[in-house]
Amino acid sequence: MKVLYLTKYSRLGASSRLRSFQYFPFLEEEGVEVAVSPLFNDAYLEALYSGKKSVLAVFWAYLKRFVILFSVFKYDKIVIEKELFPYFPALFERILTALNVAYIVDYDDAIFHNYDLSSSKLIRYFLSNKIGIVMNKAEAVVAGNDYLAEKARISGAKKVVILPTVIDIFRYNVVEKRDRDKIVIGWIGSPSTFKYVKNIFPVFEELSRLYPIEVHIVGAMENVSVSFPLQFIKWSEDTEAASIAGFDIGIMPLENSSWEKGKCAYKLIQYMACGIPVVASPVSMNTVVVQPGKNGFLAENQKQWFKCIEEILSDKRKCFTFGLAGRQLVEREYTVQGNFSKVAAILKK
Incomplete structure (x- = not known):
């Protein structure tokens, strides 16, 4: 089995490290071939923590993610951390579903509130239900706690699994x-x-x-x-x-x-x-x-x-x-x- 993980960050990002990367050695022992493509690299995360944001870095990250999507047919499973493109409509998740590419999506934060509780009227208008759509189209939603799982259920997710964030x-x-x-x-x-x-x-x-x-x-x-x-x-x-x-x-x-x-x-x-x-x-x-x-x-x-x-x-x-x-x-x-x-x-x- 070949699995592509589309994480948000590299191993430096806590959510990606704990929800995805730490499972890779165990999956590989089970004969699963894992490929991973983070959206944002270490340099971006380090700059973010120091209070710096680069529009150019985000552009290149989105472009790289767009290109990697053309390879999804090589894999048996696709695992997405949270969403494919933050602050962008769920267009590409819809396209994956239309092409019969089933994906699993994982959440350890209530990122849907970035949209439905945003101070921007435009973001609320265009994206308030984005994560609900992503959850609804997914083959399965993996949630870190009951609050996130309930959001998946009311969004009509096909399957919801609660998986706490854990340690080695x-x-x-x-x-x-x-x-x-x-x-x-x-x-x-x-x-x-x-x-x-x-x-x-x-x-x-x-x-x-x-x-x-x-x-x-x-x-x-x-x-x-x-x-x-x-x-x-x-x-x-x-x-x-x-x-x-x-x-x-x-x-x-x-x-x-x-x-x-x-x-x-x-x-x-x-x-x-x-x-x-x-x-x-x-x-x-x-x-x-x-x-x-x-x-x-x-x-x-x-x-x-x-x-x-x-x-x-x-x-x-x-x-x-x-x-x-x-x-x-x-x-x-x-x-x-x-x-x-x-x-x-x-x-x-």
Whole structure:
């Protein structure tokens, strides 16, 4: 079997790396011949994270994607990450269907809200139902959580499969019990999502007056003036697990809006894989992964964030018991090894 993956990014992009690339070695062991063609390369993504956008880079990326579409007949299956051409009508997905080229489409974000909730009237008018059309025409829709799956169902998708965003369990080691003065509260993510952490900076300010905390931010860097100890750590795929292993508590704050309901709680899964207790906003899949009082806590406002983190800080036993429960949950539900069979079944059916 030959499969073409049309990902949005190269391996540097988290969504593409986790939803597609990490499955390739397992597929190849099953005799599946995988070809991959990212829409955007590493240079584009690095520029995007630094706040730079190039119209020329987008043009060449779209042109390359257009050319690769002429090769789809060589493959038994086509897997599309989200959409073929962002901010362009679902014309080419319709053409694939008209040519009897069945495709599978994968979502780990509520990108349909880029269109139906856009501030631009033109985008809302022309593209508000674009992702619904893409889902409707697909052979199968793979969704990272229930919110995304429900969008596929109401769009009339032929088949909907829920596949959480998962980890390679062998890359994450359980944190050994530490004996040190400082307590590290950590977060990992992209520059675009660092805004959620800044919303709870006042909590860290208050906690730092009572406890010897240090806040670690992995994957984002920004000039901020704070009174609590703050360390920014550069992200890389090779070092991310070790960076997380340096945390004592892992956090995932979110806003409670339509876009955030598409999030797949991947940060929490990473933290738990290292045996770390978590505190998160009660939004979407966070409420599925976090079992309050067992592997972490859910906090809705700053008062609750302070209370939840302080409860872990003041009782070191919770670090161990919550961490152990989290690791066990990840091993049962959220590993690439355990979920690979779903991917194989979708492709081979």
